[in-house]
Amino acid sequence: MFDLIIKGGDVVFRDGVRRCDVGVKDEKITCIAEHIEDEAKETVDATGQYVMPGMVDTHVHISEPGRTEWEGFETGSKSLAAGGTTSYVEMPLNALPATTNTDALDLKLEAAPGQNYVDYGFYGGLIPGNVDDLKGLSDAGVLAFKCFISTCGSDIPGDFTNVDDYTLYKGMQKLAELDQILCIHAENPTVTDKLTEELVEAGKTTAMDYVESRPVFTEVEAVQRALLFAKETGCKLHLVHISTSEAVQAILKARAEGVNVTVESCPHYFAMTAEDVEEIGAYAKCMPPLRKKADQAKLWDELMAGNIDWLTSDHSPCTEDLKQGNVFEAWGGISGAQNNVDLMFDLAVKQRGLPVNRFVDLIATTPSERFNLPNKGEIAISKDADIILVDPNQSYTVKREDLYYKNKHSAYEGRKIDCRVTKTIVRGNVVFDLEKGIVGEPIGKLMSAK
The missing domain is CATH 3.20.20.140 (Metal-dependent hydrolases)
Known part of the structure; x- marks a missing residue:
């Protein structure tokens, strides 16, 4: 069983974009296929979005x-x-x-x-x-x-x-x-x-x-x-x-x-x-x-x-x-x-x-x-499941009340952006969801050259 399957998105690879599913197990990308039929603890529908x-x-x-x-x-x-x-x-x-x-x-x-x-x-x-x-x-x-x-x-x-x-x-x-x-x-x-x-x-x-x-x-x-x-x-x-x-x-x-x-x-x-x-x-x-x-x-x-x-x-x-x-x-x-x-x-x-x-x-x-981070930066088998969903058809205006900064000011306040990040996944864990906001507890790990 997978921990997470991201289904039906336009997945961005080094050589181009393909519509396929991405399976995650133990924080790693373990399967990339046209259709993954196995069960998962969590399934994300990425239809109409880029998976990158x-x-x-x-x-x-x-x-x-x-x-x-x-x-x-x-x-x-x-x-x-x-x-x-x-x-x-x-x-x-x-x-x-x-x-x-x-x-x-x-x-x-x-x-x-x-x-x-x-x-x-x-x-x-x-x-x-x-x-x-x-x-x-x-x-x-x-x-x-x-x-x-x-x-x-x-x-x-x-x-x-x-x-x-x-x-x-x-x-x-x-x-x-x-x-x-x-x-x-x-x-x-x-x-x-x-x-x-x-x-x-x-x-x-x-x-x-x-x-x-x-x-x-x-x-x-x-x-x-x-x-x-x-x-x-x-x-x-x-x-x-x-x-x-x-x-x-x-x-x-x-x-x-x-x-x-x-x-x-x-x-x-x-x-x-x-x-x-x-x-x-x-x-x-x-x-x-x-x-x-x-x-x-x-x-x-x-x-x-x-x-x-x-x-x-x-x-x-x-x-x-x-x-x-x-x-x-x-x-x-x-x-x-x-x-x-x-x-x-x-x-x-x-x-x-x-x-x-x-x-x-x-x-x-x-x-x-x-920066010699071999587990990051790419959707590929064995890489960390650090994945975002980007909807190219959503628009929003930057508002101060939506900022997570400690000091909620931005040079972009009032600017309309015709694209939106809808989900952020760190090593297979959803940490941001557009509808829910920040999800769960802090799970970030140290990346060290040691």
């Missing part, structure tokens, strides 16, 4: 411990589940202390069990002064490392800080030895900080002024520097939340020259433009910033051409008061975990004709392979 692997979101900020009032594991993982994510990797900031040594990692490992509705793993951080801590973090099972070539952090003890070039170089050398991936937020901090200072002093604090404070070339220059260091050290590199075609092209050139590098972008760079921030306000502030319409059009060309490896949410929540004031003063981060799959399916598949199996590559298959 759940999103593997490798860029999520959960602020527990230390800033749990921003977002905790429980609320964050509920939001991910409701949005079609079945596993995520948690960034080393914005918790306090940041995950830059094994003591800080232990705090995460203690806080997470029993709170997560989806599977989870952790990053380690690279900051000035902690190169000697990288091996301990690697040995403890972090899935990758993260650093900032961009001003970040605060004066609070234990907060995350950006790297200088020497730290970047020495850190890359060490991570190459450890065969670890370094993920980089790339923006030239000297230029962006000075431009910000000049604009604020001149009283130029509109949303478009904010975009002008972080011009395209500041992303491209930092990306090129990271690529040069990676070529020199042999470090595996991943560039996060890239917002410009020019940066993507630099990455492709380096890859052709032998650099081991991948690139991600995020739904908000495709769903909104700099011009939209004037209306939406600071809820749409992020770093790098949303780009102007012409720049966004070029980024779309890169995505449709297959030049962006995968998509992440960069879910970066905060309390509502931190989104007040002008756009320069407000916290820079978008709460996006609950609207990744449906929003991008609408924009890329329905509106622009991206093949559905390529969409699955972007949200699940490619990130799971890059």
Whole structure:
């Protein structure tokens, strides 16, 4: 007897879509057939819906411990589940202390069990002064490392800080030895900080002024520097939340020259433009910033051409008061975990004709392979039964009261999305159902490189 059978859906495989049934036993996919006639403890009718692997979101900020009032594991993982994510990797900031040594990692490992509705793993951080801590973090099972070539952090003890070039170089050398991936937020901090200072002093604090404070070339220059260091050290590199075609092209050139590098972008760079921030306000502030319409059009060309490896949410929540004031003063981060799959399916598949199996590559298959998660990211025999149902014919409007975030604000509030995640299944367990909401108790397990 199967634990679960998903019947009659359009199942998305690596090579295309087929209408068939999927059988689950002991948390694994154990049967894929045109019709499964055996009995099951639970049967799901997926008629008229796509059946695809759940999103593997490798860029999520959960602020527990230390800033749990921003977002905790429980609320964050509920939001991910409701949005079609079945596993995520948690960034080393914005918790306090940041995950830059094994003591800080232990705090995460203690806080997470029993709170997560989806599977989870952790990053380690690279900051000035902690190169000697990288091996301990690697040995403890972090899935990758993260650093900032961009001003970040605060004066609070234990907060995350950006790297200088020497730290970047020495850190890359060490991570190459450890065969670890370094993920980089790339923006030239000297230029962006000075431009910000000049604009604020001149009283130029509109949303478009904010975009002008972080011009395209500041992303491209930092990306090129990271690529040069990676070529020199042999470090595996991943560039996060890239917002410009020019940066993507630099990455492709380096890859052709032998650099081991991948690139991600995020739904908000495709769903909104700099011009939209004037209306939406600071809820749409992020770093790098949303780009102007012409720049966004070029980024779309890169995505449709297959030049962006995968998509992440960069879910970066905060309390509502931190989104007040002008756009320069407000916290820079978008709460996006609950609207990744449906929003991008609408924009890329329905509106622009991206093949559905390529969409699955972007949200699940490619990130799971890059992060060495062999049981995730694909509907295939013996894989974890991490499955979502997506109805391409449902529409809904994003409403604050439907959000699971600890702080229920979103740049997408009031937006109509012509697609809907109707069910999220983690290792064969239904954790979200459109009619019932979040289902059952937190069953998320740690994904570790150990």
